[in-house]
Amino acid sequence: MNGARMPSRTPAGETNMHEELRLTIRNDLGELARVNELATELLERRGVAPRAVYATSLALEEVLSNVIRHGYQDGDAHEIALVLRVGGGGIELQVEDDGREFDPVTAPEPELDLPLAERRAGGLGIHLLRAFVSEIRYERLGDRNFLWLRI
């Protein structure tokens, strides 16, 4: 994993500084614990409320595990780039990957009122993501997915 944390100022040069965590990770689920650790450290240091820390952790977990588990079929190593930005405008998360096209904005909702016997163990990640973040945008440009979340 490669990464950097960069404080920066708003375009107007105001004192309302935000801070970014930029990471490039491999398509390996073993990367997720370190990503969460770095993100949580940044958010807690910035005094972010526990619910937003939880929501960010959930977003990282669901988005990245989805890309890593379902985005690639070639067995090759790939890189996933993410930027977590926290500051006056709240929390933003951007994720860019070269996996297969997947738009979480338009993905169908799971059936939540099924009896236990008919429930699947999986399929809840995107539903949880939608419930915990306030805005999701997705774009496919060339062979890359671009996901932007506001928390």
Add this chain to the structure above:
Amino acid sequence: MRLDIIRSDDTITHVAIQGRLDVQGVNSIQYEFLTQTTLLPKATMVDLSKVSFIGSLGIGMLVSAAKHLERKGAKMVLIGPSNLVRQAIETSGLHNVIPIASEETAALALLR
């Protein structure tokens, strides 16, 4: 990540999970959790009071165990999730099929 067996006798299984039920956490305890909770069809209590995070994979692990128990005629109850963990569970609709109790006495009442 930790799984403690609080009680395991002829009638009840009571386990407590501690830590994050994320991808890494689920991978580290799933086998033991499913073995402890589903090997015999007994009423099962799962204490979540020391779980700080649950994602979709963690919810899936609970669904797998509860389904297995239900097929054999046994119930599962969750105990004491934090507000945020409870919110994730309720968002998934899991509370409609696996009851949530605030503490052990209330859980035992739900299992009767």
